[in-house]
Amino acid sequence: MADNDEIEKDFVHLARVALSGRTQDVLTYLHRIAKRRSLNKQFSGALIELLRKNPTRASPLRKGMEKALPTDTDSRFQLLRVEDTPLLQMEPVYTEHVQSTLSRLVNERQNLGALLEAGLEPTRTVLFTGPPGVGKTLGARWVARELGVPLIILDLSAVMSSYLGRTGSNLRHVLDYAKSVDCVLLLDELDAIAKRRDDAGEIGELKRLVTVLLQQLDDWPSSGLLIAATNHSDLLDPAVWRRFEQPIDFALPEEAGIRAFLGALLEEVAPDMSAWVDILSVSLIGRSYSDIEREVTLARRSAALNGKGLDHYLSQLVASDNHSKQERIEIAVRLVRNGLVTQRKAHEITGVARDTIRIHLKNNEVLKD
Numbered sequence: 001m002a003d004n005d006e007i008e009k010d011f012v013h014l015a016r017v018a019l020s021g022r023t024q025d026v027l028t029y030l031h032r033i034a035k036r037r038s039l040n041k042q043f044s045g046a047l048i049e050l051l052r053k054n055p056t057r058a059s060p061l062r063k064g065m066e067k068a069l070p071t072d073t074d075s076r077f078q079l080l081r082v083e084d085t086p087l088l089q090m091e092p093v094y095t096e097h098v099q100s101t102l103s104r105l106v107n108e109r110q111n112l113g114a115l116l117e118a119g120l121e122p123t124r125t126v127l128f129t130g131p132p133g134v135g136k137t138l139g140a141r142w143v144a145r146e147l148g149v150p151l152i153i154l155d156l157s158a159v160m161s162s163y164l165g166r167t168g169s170n171l172r173h174v175l176d177y178a179k180s181v182d183c184v185l186l187l188d189e190l191d192a193i194a195k196r197r198d199d200a201g202e203i204g205e206l207k208r209l210v211t212v213l214l215q216q217l218d219d220w221p222s223s224g225l226l227i228a229a230t231n232h233s234d235l236l237d238p239a240v241w242r243r244f245e246q247p248i249d250f251a252l253p254e255e256a257g258i259r260a261f262l263g264a265l266l267e268e269v270a271p272d273m274s275a276w277v278d279i280l281s282v283s284l285i286g287r288s289y290s291d292i293e294r295e296v297t298l299a300r301r302s303a304a305l306n307g308k309g310l311d312h313y314l315s316q317l318v319a320s321d322n323h324s325k326q327e328r329i330e331i332a333v334r335l336v337r338n339g340l341v342t343q344r345k346a347h348e349i350t351g352v353a354r355d356t357i358r359i360h361l362k363n364n365e366v367l368k369d
């Protein structure tokens with residue numbers, strides 16, 4: 001029979017490892033106690049039974065990420081998408097400002113010591129705003145990859161489409177989970193919360209939901225990075241907006257951005273696409289990156305299937321967009337100057353009069369001289 005001293009010591013030791021949250025150490029210690037000969041048979045039997053019923057937990061050293069993911073209790077659909085090792089097809093193209101802000105977020109966490117010594121904490125909450133297809137989701141993936149941590153994505157439009165009555169507790173579950181592991185959490189399509197605002201009868205539930213979100217934003221630990229993304233920042237409750245420490249606006253790409261993106265995109269397609277890059281970087285202004293990617297893929301597909309050559313489909317792409325007169329002239333001039341098409345063809349593609357094209361080509365030459 002174990003004496004009281006021994007039991008008290010075990011108890012204190014067990015309490016210590018349990019409080020430190022090391023489940024594996026608790027289990028190891030319980031196994032050791034259960035095998036102790038001095039133990040009352042009934043007591044050790046109960047312990048062994050308990051350990052036996054917990055076979056998965058008993059498997060050695062589970063990683064944090066293997067914790068069961070919270071699921072939508074109605075549909076059992078997983079609410080979260082976890083990318084353990086975030087991968088990027090290609091490096092994103094951002095403006096100087098966006099790139100340096102994203103790099104700073106990474107830098108803060110990679111040099112945490114310097115911040116802490118100065119009595120500072122790293123940025124905890126970030127809001128990405130901008131139209132669809134400009135690299136917000138991609139940006140969160142980039143940050144996670146740079147930090148070498150998993151990316152956890154909660155798509156709020158999916159959460160909102162599930163039964164609203166549970167959304168508050170679903171959200172709390174997910175956020176609690178994300179807090180407990182080392183990761184970047186992306187709350188994608190944050191405006192989905194705001195969009196439901198108009199539905200009568202659900203106002204109370206929505207208020208609760210926003211309250212949950214606000215609390216979580218305020219309490220977010222600096223050990224984790226929470227990023228929210230929205231295509232409709234105007235729909236966002238100002239109270240939510242204010243909560244984020246760092247807003248980052250992702251705009252539609254300008255000429256330089258499109259040029260860099262197309263350069264990377266067309267690099268593998270043909271040895272020298274620079275002439276087309278020159279044209280398209282003007283003709284595709286106003287489009288998002290994902291739009292541009294799709295158009296180029298469509299043109300490549302058509303070329304591969306119909307044997308007409310990529311040039312043909314790219315010039316169709318140039319012709320298909322609505323452009324101002326000024327832009328059409330610029331496009332026509334670039335088409336001719338790059339030797340891609342004749343002046344007549346440039347006229348057909350852009351609708352700019354051949355005389356006008358000629359005059360601008362001449363002016364350009366004059367300027368260059």
Ligand SMILES: Nc1ncnc2c1ncn2[C@@H]1O[C@H](COP(=O)(O)OP(=O)(O)O)[C@@H](O)[C@H]1O
Nearest residue numbers: 091092093094132133134135136137138289290
């Ligand atoms: N800035 C960018 N640089 C490179 N590719 C981009 C960029 N923005 C978007 N893309 C392309 O478009 C796809 C969709 O982008 P995504 O980040 O999901 O847009 P958003 O979240 O802003 O709607 C990406 O997977 C990528 O292929």
Ligand SMILES: [Mg+2]
Nearest residue numbers: 136137188229
């Ligand atoms: Mg997105």
